[in-house]
Structures are given as structure tokens and as C-alpha cells.
Amino acid sequence: MSSKSKGHDSTNKQPKFDFLAHYVEPWNWLLPFTDELNKEPEKRNKYKHLAPIYWFMSLAYLFGSKAFIVVDRFKYEGANGGLMGRTTLLRNFGYHFFLKGQRKKIRQRICQAVLDAQKDGMDVVGLGALTKAEWLTEGGKRIVDELGADLKIPIVHGDTLTAATVIRQAKKLIETYKVTTPVFITGATSKIGRAVVLALAEDGIPVIMHTASKERFAAIRAETNGHAQYLSMSSSLENGKDCQLWITGKAVPYGKKLLPYIPEGAAVLNFSVPNPVPDKNFSLRPDVKFCEGGLLSYNPLKTTLRVTMRMKPGITYACHAGTMVHAYKGWKHHEVGHVDMATIPETWQAAEELGFFLPPLGVE
Numbered sequence: 001m002s003s004k005s006k007g008h009d010s011t012n013k014q015p016k017f018d019f020l021a022h023y024v025e026p027w028n029w030l031l032p033f034t035d036e037l038n039k040e041p042e043k044r045n046k047y048k049h050l051a052p053i054y055w056f057m058s059l060a061y062l063f064g065s066k067a068f069i070v071v072d073r074f075k076y077e078g079a080n081g082g083l084m085g086r087t088t089l090l091r092n093f094g095y096h097f098f099l100k101g102q103r104k105k106i107r108q109r110i111c112q113a114v115l116d117a118q119k120d121g122m123d124v125v126g127l128g129a130l131t132k133a134e135w136l137t138e139g140g141k142r143i144v145d146e147l148g149a150d151l152k153i154p155i156v157h158g159d160t161l162t163a164a165t166v167i168r169q170a171k172k173l174i175e176t177y178k179v180t181t182p183v184f185i186t187g188a189t190s191k192i193g194r195a196v197v198l199a200l201a202e203d204g205i206p207v208i209m210h211t212a213s214k215e216r217f218a219a220i221r222a223e224t225n226g227h228a229q230y231l232s233m234s235s236s237l238e239n240g241k242d243c244q245l246w247i248t249g250k251a252v253p254y255g256k257k258l259l260p261y262i263p264e265g266a267a268v269l270n271f272s273v274p275n276p277v278p279d280k281n282f283s284l285r286p287d288v289k290f291c292e293g294g295l296l297s298y299n300p301l302k303t304t305l306r307v308t309m310r311m312k313p314g315i316t317y318a319c320h321a322g323t324m325v326h327a328y329k330g331w332k333h334h335e336v337g338h339v340d341m342a343t344i345p346e347t348w349q350a351a352e353e354l355g356f357f358l359p360p361l362g363v364e
């Protein structure tokens with residue numbers, strides 16, 4: 001880790017972090033009010049009689065002046081006395097992000113939530129899925145730039161730990177299923193995608209990068225430090241039809257438009273949000289092993305976390321855990337923009353020290 005990143009002094013107060021997220025589907029409005037749906041989101045149909053209410057609230061939040069709501073405060077036991085966390089939700093739902101007229105307002109809400117976390121004594125703020133759309137936050141960099149001197153605490157996208165998790169799950173799948181073909185990856189030039197292909201190439205694993213950008217492909221290939229021969233480019237999904245392992249890092253093409261290109265008996269490891277192959281499509285391809293790559297396991301008995309955002313207790317998003325790692329280590333630098341490949345090993349080691357580990361393949 002560079003000199004800009006100082007380690008945590010265990011004699012100090014418990015590190016505090018805030019994970020900033022947003023509602024996804026309208027029924028998510030119910031999550032802060034019921035433990036059942038957090039633990040068993042599949043039971044949401046029990047509450048469908050409340051649909052008029054949560055749809056109305058999703059519209060009210062779109063036009064309302066209040067930017068966010070703190071929905072959980074919890075403790076996570078771990079090394080050096082543990083961490084104190086809070087979960088903050090923007091008053092925005094998934095479909096809001098497709099409304100171009102709302103983008104400036106959403107960025108303003110993110111900035112307001114970050115400053116509130118800072119005022120509340122948080123040491124780190126994680127942006128999670130709010131960094132996935134480059135047009136919104138530029139991987140968090142735009143939030144750092146807009147807040148300028150008013151920002152006194154680090155902003156974290158969590159992609160470093162997510163990339164480390166995807167890399168390890170990919171290698172696990174290659175070993176488990178004895179994959180001998182190149183790995184086919186969509187979203188290959190994204191922040192996480194770039195880190196994954198560079199790590200696989202360094203290990204001598206051939207990768208076909210699905211991208212239409214020759215410039216981005218060439219830039220990543222130039223970073224391989226003598227392993228460029230393991231990376232090739234494809235602008236067509238057809239070239240993945242013989243690949244035994246697919247890694248999906250892009251939400252489009254979606255569902256039935258993507259499935260015909262995945263070969264029989266293949267494994268698919270996803271890190272895209274949203275997943276381009278939702279679980280409702282799994283029955284269409286029972287021959288394929290679908291796995292989520294951006295998740296980590298933890299001991300649910302070691303935390304008072306209540307609002308898990310549709311994740312069953314014991315499973316969380318790697319970007320969430322990445323925010324916790326940043327707080328635990330006491331790092332003061334912003335984690336925005338590209339993933340720094342040199343920081344991946346230390347980030348993964350810190351996650352293990354906090355008790356995070358890979359979930360079984362196929363766990364969601």
C-alpha cells in the first residue's frame with residue numbers, strides 16, 4: 001500500500017463507516033420496516049396488497065426534497081475491536097436512474113448524504129452500486145471533485161475487493177470444472193473487468209474480451225507486463241460459443257437475448273448490477289451453472305446488521321465489505337476510478353482478517 005494509505009491504530013476509537021445505497025425495486029421500500037423481507041426476500045408476494053403504497057412512495061421520493069434516509073446502525077465484530085456501521089439509502093429507486101432529467105438531482109443527493117455521514121462522525125463512505133454508472137459518478141471521482149475541500153473523509157467504490165472476489169471465484173470455477181478454453185468476459189473494459197482480465201492474463205489464462213473499443217482493449221493489453229498474448233478482443237458474442245466459462249460484467253444484452261450464445265454445460269460468473277441473466281431465466285438453461293461473483297460470506301452472529309438489502313444473513317456485497325476494509329485499515333485515500341492492481345492482495349488479506357470468505361459457488 002502506498003504511503004498515502006496509513007494503517008488503523010487499534011488504540012483509536014472504533015472505525016465508523018457508512019454504506020450508501022438506493023432502493024432497487026419499488027417493494028424495497030418495505031425493507032427498513034420488516035426483518036422478514038431482509039432475510040427472505042422471496043416472501044415479498046405476501047405484501048403485494050401494499051403495492052399501491054410502495055409504488056406511490058417511489059414516485060413521492062422521486063419528487064420529494066428529502067435526499068436520503070438512514071435505515072440501519074449496526075456493529076460488526078472483527079479484528080481490533082470491530083467496526084460501527086450505518087446504512088443510508090438515497091430516496092431513489094432503480095427506475096429513477098433511467099430518467100435523464102433526474103441525474104443532477106441524484107448526484108446532489110449523493111453529495112448531501114456523504115456530507116451528512118461526515119458530520120455524523122463516519123470515517124469512510126462507500127458508494128457501492130452508485131459508482132457502477134460512469135455517467136452518474138465516474139466511479140466516485142465526480143463526487144470527490146464536486147465536494148472539493150468540503151470533503152474530509154475518503155470515498156470508496158469497493159471495486160478493489162469486488163475484483164479480488166471475482167478473480168478468486170473465476171479461478172475456483174476453472175479448477176472445479178477443469179476449464180480448458182479461453183474465458184469469455186463481457187464488461188471487460190470496466191473498472192472491475194479490467195482488473196479481472198489483467199489478473200487472469202498474469203496467471204497465463206487466455207481471455208477473450210468482448211468489447212467494441214479497440215482503444216480500450218489496446219490500453220488494457222498494454223498493461224499486461226509481458227502477458228499480452230493471453231488477451232484477445234471480440235466485438236461479437238458469437239466468439240464465446242465455445243468458451244466453458246463466461247464472466248458477465250455488463251447488463252446488456254439481457255436475459256433471452258444473451259442465453260443463446262452461452263454454450264451447453266458452461267459456467268457463468270456474474271459481477272454486473274443488474275445481472276444480465278436473472279434467476280427467472282435459470283430454468284431455461286438447466287445445463288448452465290450460474291454463479292454470482294460479487295458476493296462475500298461472513299458470520300451473521302458477529303454483527304447486528306439488520307437491513308441486508310435483499311441478501312440473506314451471512315451474504316453481502318463485496319463492495320459493502322470493501323467499505324468495511326477501508327475503515328478497518330484506517331486508509332485515508334479515496335478509492336475511486338480504476339482499480340489499483342497493486343492493492344488487491346492487501347485488500348483481500350484485510351477482508352479475510354475481518355472474517356469475510358468466498359461463498360459456495362452458486363450462492364446468491
